[in-house]
Amino acid sequence: MAMRRLVAAALLACVLLPMASVRGRNITAILDGYKEYKLYNKYLSETKVCDEINSRQSTSMSILVLSNDAMTTLASDAGDSLPAIKNALRLHSVLDYYDRKKVKKYGDESAATLFQATGDAAAATGNVKVVDQDDKNYGFSAATPGARICTVTKEVETHPFKFAILEVTAPIEFDGLFDTPAIANLTLLLERAGCKVFAALAVKTGVLKTYEDAMDKGLTLFAPNDDAFQAKDAPDVKAMSVANLTKLLQYNALPAYNTKTSLKFVKGSLPTMAGTKAAVKVVAKGDDVSIDTGKAKSRVADTVVDSVPFCLMTLDSLLVPPELYVGAVEAPAPAPADAPQASPPAADAPSVPADHAADHKTKKAAKSSAVAARPIGALAAACSVVLASLLL
Numbered sequence: 498m499a500m501r502r503l504v505a506a507a508l509l510a511c512v513l514l515p516m517a518s519v520r521g522r523n524i525t526a527i528l529d530g531y532k533e534y535k536l537y538n539k540y541l542s543e544t545k546v547c548d549e550i551n552s553r554q555s556t557s558m559s560i561l562v563l564s565n566d567a568m569t570t571l572a573s574d575a576g577d578s579l580p581a582i583k584n585a586l587r588l589h590s591v592l593d594y595y596d597r598k599k600v601k602k603y604g605d606e607s608a609a610t611l612f613q614a615t616g617d618a619a620a621a622t623g624n625v626k627v628v629d630q631d632d633k634n635y636g637f638s639a640a641t642p643g644a645r646i647c648t649v650t651k652e653v654e655t656h657p658f659k660f661a662i663l664e665v666t667a668p669i670e671f672d673g674l675f676d677t678p679a680i681a682n683l684t685l686l687l688e689r690a691g692c693k694v695f696a697a698l699a700v701k702t703g704v705l706k707t708y709e710d711a712m713d714k715g716l717t718l719f720a721p722n723d724d725a726f727q728a729k730d731a732p733d734v735k736a737m738s739v740a741n742l743t744k745l746l747q748y749n750a751l752p753a754y755n756t757k758t759s760l761k762f763v764k765g766s767l768p769t770m771a772g773t774k775a776a777v778k779v780v781a782k783g784d785d786v787s788i789d790t791g792k793a794k795s796r797v798a799d800t801v802v803d804s805v806p807f808c809l810m811t812l813d814s815l816l817v818p819p820e821l822y823v824g825a826v827e828a829p830a831p832a833p834a835d836a837p838q839a840s841p842p843a844a845d846a847p848s849v850p851a852d853h854a855a856d857h858k859t860k861k862a863a864k865s866s867a868v869a870a871r872p873i874g875a876l877a878a879a880c881s882v883v884l885a886s887l888l889l
């Protein structure tokens with residue numbers, strides 16, 4: 498009897514343990530379970546702040562959520578501008594764990610937020626204050642003097658010292674929170690980012706207009722810097738026909754909003770503006786993100802502008818559509834002559850599984866995923882032993 502119970506427990510562990518260790522914390526999936534935060538969750542996804550939260554698996558966090566009514570107020574205060582809403586959602590993502598017990602024990606504190614960590618916010622305004630109120634109450638406010646305190650009305654989920662979801666009465670706001678970068682002139686933006694050659698080609702081919710038309714619908718623009726055009730394997734753009742240049746420029750853009758962080762979570766291939774067949778893949782290793790054309794990889798250097806639904810990032814090298822690629826061809830492997838163009842994933846650059854893509858150092862990430870893999874392997878072996886003994 499006792500033996501059978503032990504076997505049952507072992508079996509249950511076999512099923513549950515790997516699930517728990519494989520599944521990362523996914524804020525979207527968690528909030529899907531709460532109808533009252535539906536609007537909040539929708540904006541988290543649209544602005545991709547969910548990916549910023551999910552990429553910090555090893556950071557203690559408290560997400561200050563708003564009911565549908567309070568979220569409507571926030572959206573209206575932000576003038577229904579997605580970049581402005583993104584600022585606010587980042588401010589509501591606190592980079593420390595809080596619950597009633599902790600606040601009552603330690604009292605008022607200042608806490609950093611994602612707004613400060615990832616935005617252009619001046620250090621102090623990106624903070625929130627944690628305030629110990631009367632009785633059992635506590636709340637959060639902007640760091641500015643005299644800011645209103647938004648009381649925590651519900652501890653939705655608390656996982657001590659790791660992760661909390663706390664509902665606050667009203668949005669935390671301050672003067673300047675909704676300020677967003679002006680992006681009136683794309684050419685100027687590209688030139689200032691050190692992408693003069695790319696900007697000139699976009700003007701010359703008229704692709705600039707395609708980009709501009711997509712900026713308010715969804716556009717991720719990968720702009721190669723001026724040095725990229727000097728690289729040994731870069732095509733000679735001066736000798737290229739306008740048709741081929743156009744294709745090249747369209748290939749450096751995605752018709753959807755992505756950020757450097759959200760790219761880490763992409764599974765499969767991403768269509769570019771050069772057509773659904775002209776797709777690229779993402780290779781992510783810790784904080785490093787590269788775009789893979791199948792022939793070559795380009796590292797994403799900097800984010801120049803993130804203004805939902807438009808994001809401009811610079812690249813260290815040009816993304817060249819495979820059919821226009823003339824660069825250093827990889828050593829002709831003994832592959833069948835009629836092999837399709839799609840090359841196998843490079844063995845030297847394993848992509849980080851999306852739900853484990855933590856934003857800490859590459860080495861650390863590689864080590865921890867290796868460590869995580871071993872117990873799972875051992876567990877699988879143990880499971881088969883248990884199963885085998887049951888079948889006998």
Ligand SMILES: *[C@@H]1O[C@H](CO)[C@@H](O)[C@H](O)[C@H]1NC(C)=O
Nearest residue numbers: 523525526529551762851852
């Ligand atoms: C998180 O959950 C959402 C909704 O449940 C899902 O669409 C998304 O792919 C998940 N993200 C990751 C990284 O697993």
Ligand SMILES: *[C@@H]1O[C@H](CO)[C@@H](O)[C@H](O)[C@H]1NC(C)=O
Nearest residue numbers: 681682683684685686688696
């Ligand atoms: C945008 O900036 C470029 C480069 O400085 C300039 O040539 C162009 O006239 C500007 N366009 C508009 C519409 O202001």
Ligand SMILES: *[C@@H]1O[C@H](CO)[C@@H](O)[C@H](O)[C@H]1NC(C)=O
Nearest residue numbers: 737738739740741820821822
């Ligand atoms: C575009 O490039 C391809 C590959 O280099 C070449 O075969 C083709 O002739 C070019 N097209 C034009 C219109 O120049």
